[in-house]
Amino acid sequence: MTEPVRRVDVLRNGRDAAHDTVAVEAPVALVFNGISHAVMMATPADLEAFALGFALSEGLLLSKAECYGIDIAESPAGIEVQIEVATAAEVRLKDNRRALAGRTGCGLCGIDSLTRLDLAPDAKPLPAWAATLPPETVQKALANMAGRQPINASTGACHAAGWATPDGVIVDVFEDDGRHNALDKLLGHRAQRGHDNGAGFVVMSSRASYELVRKCARLGVPALATISAPTSLAIDIAQQAGLVLYGFVRANQAVRYAGGGAPVS
Secondary structure (H helix, E strand, O other): OOOOEEEEEEEEOOOEEEEEEEEOOEEEEEEEOOEEEEEEEEOOOOHHHHHHHHHHHOOOOOOHHHEEEEEEEEEOOEEEEEEEEOHHHHHHHHHOOOOEEEOOOOOOOOOOOHHHOOOOOOOOOOOHHHHOOOHHHHHHHHHHHHHHOHHHHHHOOOEEEEEEOOOOOEEEEEEEOOHHHHHHHHHHHHHHOOOOOOOOEEEEOOOEOHHHHHHHHHOOOOEEEEOOOEOHHHHHHHHHHOOEEEEEEEOOEEEEEEOOOOOOO
16 A cells, blocks of 8 residues: 655755655545546545545445445556445435545535535534533643644644544544545544444544535534634534534634534633
């Protein structure tokens, strides 16, 4: 398997020969029952979790039970992830097929019509702990995630998505060049293990964009906290879904934009 980092020769300050470590960005094709659905640019690590998380968080699969198997093959052109899915899922995929070339920063690449946008998540009741999730807890989680990002520590180029318990303890962290890829890896990992997404929250080293909130809402995550700002659409989706959304989570602040009653900071 392609390594997620690579050593390169560089000139520092235009004169000093040195080596640097960079994050690898590779094309990853997601192929469902032999039909290519998407080509995403991603960090080549945890790709089985990525494929499953993408399929679930995009609504292509309704449950892990619709995924029968995942195989990974490399070629000179890139990496192909073959996902075997149930017949009902294949029919759904064909009905909603997107020809998308994914970029690490995108969320809607390949959508060919405004009617294909899914901006209406179902509202779900918040667990009591999430409704009262205090800023100190999300600050603790973000602070503890920083030390569990080895790819970013060596390259400075990767986002991270972490899973925190209701008291802010980080239990899993996944990295990728793209923030939504990192989240898909995390959500796919949890699905592989049958974990309950209502029993904790997601923290991310990025801004809170629409697709991150939509993915969390679709898979029943009650709260999302990010180190940077949310977009207006992210806030709208979080409010509609009843999801707690924190942004600008730093050592001295955490701003709540949605969920759990009146916003607090």
